[in-house]
Amino acid sequence: MTTLSGDDFESAVVSVIDSLKPGDIISYGEVAAEAGYPGAARAVGRVLKGSTGLPWWRVVTSTGRLVPGHEVEHERLLEQENVIVLNGRVVR
DNA sequence: TATCTGACGATAG
């Protein structure tokens, strides 16, 4: 039956992020595209914000910028994954 | 059903 729910979108996003490995960085738009919802970068941010247990720190903005409002926390978490962050930007 | 919001993306200035 057509039991469509936003849960499908969240599940897809969670699956993509959970598939990432330590040190692997991806942008919101990339996550949305991989989840099957290209252009839904904003919706992805909503999932990260409301979902716990997800490595949200592996997700950065398209320009490699850290998450606004969480730059300090984000940078610290990335360093734990062997990721170098300079000036609020991820070094790749 | 309509309207607003938001851990975004891209472009313009």
Added chain:
DNA sequence: CCTATCGCCAGAT
């Protein structure tokens, strides 16, 4: 390089 504006999508009220 930084700020501002528009556009896109899904969820919440």
